[in-house]
Amino acid sequence: MFSTFLSSSEVCLASILILLVHSTLATTLGGNNKINVKDPRIQEILEWTESFIDRETNSVNSVKLFSVIDAKKQIVSGVKYDFDLELAHTSCPKISANDSKNCGFDHSLPHVACKIQVYDQPWTKTRKVLKFSCSDSPTVEPFMKKFETFEKRHKKEYSPEERKRRFAIFKENMLKIAELQKNEQGTAKYGPTKFADLSEEEFKKQFLGFRPDLKSSSPLWPVADVADIEIPEAFDWRDHDAVTPVKNQGFCGSCWAFSVTGNVEGQWAIKRGKLIELSEQELVDCDTLDQGCNGGLMENAYKSLAKLGGLESEAGYPYDGRGESCKFNKTAVRASVTGGFVLPKNETLMAQWLVRNGPISIGINANAMQFYFGGVSHPWKALCSAGSLDHGVLIVGYGVHSVSHPWKALCSAGSLDHGVLIVGYGVHSVSHPWKALCSAGSLDHGVLIVGYGVHKTKFLHRELPYWIVKNSWGRGWGEKVGYLSKNFLLDYRRKRPIHGYYLVYRGDGTCGVDQEASSATVM
Incomplete structure (x- = not known):
């Protein structure tokens, strides 16, 4: 009865005061x-x-x-x-x-x-x-201690001159990490990953490879029709045997090929009921519209595959991370590809399509990914521009995770936001860098969205929606043991490790996740 006499703002203020009292009592009085x-x-x-x-x-x-x-x-x-x-x-x-x-x-x-x-x-x-x-501030000494720890953890060995150069790059990257963490809007944690001794140019050349400049002047594929369906709060194609284990592109800018194979693997499994690991090396060697280890574009790859007839298996045409002469054998095709289409630049429609049809290939700005340890990533757009997509990935799902917001936003709804393949969604911690730090105008990585989810805060029950993104940097990157709490390491519903995945904010185009979404069609 009493609450009916209070305005919504008064109720909100009362809630904040209760939380503050609770917090104060948990500390040493005075x-x-x-x-x-x-x-x-x-x-x-x-x-x-x-x-x-x-x-x-x-x-x-x-x-x-x-x-x-x-x-x-x-x-x-x-x-x-x-x-x-x-x-x-x-x-x-x-x-x-x-x-x-x-x-x-x-x-x-x-x-x-x-x-x-x-x-x-x-x-x-x-x-x-x-x-x-x-x-x-004596900054060199703490940087050196962190660098020595980094060398031991990742078994790095350098000549004396190379070590000086790598330490200088490491220091610069530690400053970038601090800037990312300072401006992180989600729950993501950033730190010295295995890429922390690489310059930005080295990292882009060796581990990204999404090439918007290779896009045709006229559209290659139509825009998909999306059914207006109700979708669950969380969904993940890993739960439906449509996602293969995380792979590793190595020192080759072939992210786009991994995004494509992940997409086709999912489409084939959903349509034919059999999950097969398919060949990225076939695309690196035989796709003449793209440039192998020097980058490519998922939409081009669909066209090349339609011309070739499809993809061989990983076992039949294994990956070695080098561009070589094409050894394609049409009689060994395990998944036939007939073409492709693009998805609307709308994350609600993307989620609806994903639930009905399968994982989604996307381009993403990977600025925040180089140093990502775990959590829901939501960088400033300036640090992760959607106009600078540089990595192709696969979204396998989506979800919602808890997040801290400023007081002025405590009583307001939150907002939502990589190039990946989407295959599902769920409940977990999510990266949400400021858009200034993750511009949608600079896509440079291809990935796969496999799902999505929603994380809810402990006290105020605010919601943080996210995409579940399958990356191609191996299981030693991303959400992993040793850096985060148990709640960050395991999917709450499935209680399994999610090594090699990226959780990125869903709903506001973070890092250009909605700019270059597409899928192959299979027969």
């Missing part, structure tokens, strides 16, 4: 307690603190926050915050009118380590600095 730096209130105080430090430093260029080393608060007559911060110089002069958020870091200058104590009394609108000291 003591110095650790705080969640992703809390919107703390984020606002950190922005104020960053501005204060920037004004007080003697540097020519502005500095901005790079990482929060430690953060605590103590309840007094107000709140006293103690921050240990690492700041980095930017490329923008202090006299510039540029917003610091638009200024990139200048890594040629040393970082700044600051200890600062801030007093805040919200009801009197009082905020001031009580203590403040800064010095150059």
Whole structure:
């Protein structure tokens, strides 16, 4: 009865206060307690603190926050915050009118380590600095320790000169990782994966390969008709024997071929009732519309396969990750391909098509994938542009996972968002980088969507929808043991590892997931 006298905003505020009381009681009363730096209130105080430090430093260029080393608060007559911060110089002069958020870091200058104590009394609108000291941050030593750990974990061996070069690249990548993590909107975790010693150019050349520049000036295939059906909250083609194990493209830009074979494997299994591992090497060697290890396009591959007649099995034409002369044997075809079609650039329609028809090949911006450990990825679009798709993947499903949002969004609905093959959907942690960090205008990787799902937050029960994406970098990449909690490592419903998969936010075109979706047709 009582709730009927409250407005929706009052109910929302009451819920927040209850959560805050619950959180406060779980800490030491009156003591110095650790705080969640992703809390919107703390984020606002950190922005104020960053501005204060920037004004007080003697540097020519502005500095901005790079990482929060430690953060605590103590309840007094107000709140006293103690921050240990690492700041980095930017490329923008202090006299510039540029917003610091638009200024990139200048890594040629040393970082700044600051200890600062801030007093805040919200009801009197009082905020001031009580203590403040800064010095150059010794960044090389912690980077070296991380690099040594990276070398041991991935069994890296370099000559002395090569090690210097790889360490320099590693440091640059660690700064990128920090930027991705700082701006992550989902639950994704980023860190030094096996690719952390590669430059951006090396990574793109060796492990991506989606080539929009190879697209025909006129459409090759029609747009699919999508039935307007009700879809379940989660769906995954792995549950229906339509997805083969995760494969590894190696040092060859053949992601597009893996996306295509994953799609055809799924289509053939659904239509014929038999799941067969098909040959990527056939496409690398025999598809004359694409460029083998130098990249390709899924839509072109469907045309080549229709001309060839189909795909041989993986066992009959095994993968070796090198472009060689074509050895195609038409009598050995195990899955006949007749053509293809493209899907509408609409994620609701993509999910409806997936549930009815099978996994989907897509192009995606892989900017966030190089350093992805697990969780639901939702980068800023500027870091993962949908206009720069560079990787072909396969979406095998979709889902919803829990996520933290700013206070102002606590009472509002969330939003949704790689080039992959979609085969299903489910419930798990998801990557949701800021769109500025994952632009839909820069697709560079081909993958496979195999499903989708939805994750729900523990307290406020907010929903984070995601796609389940099958990648082609082996089982040693992606969601894996050693980096995340058990809930991140196993699909909640199936209780199985999901090594080699990428979970990406669904619903707002994150990383261009909806820009280049397609499928082959089989006979």
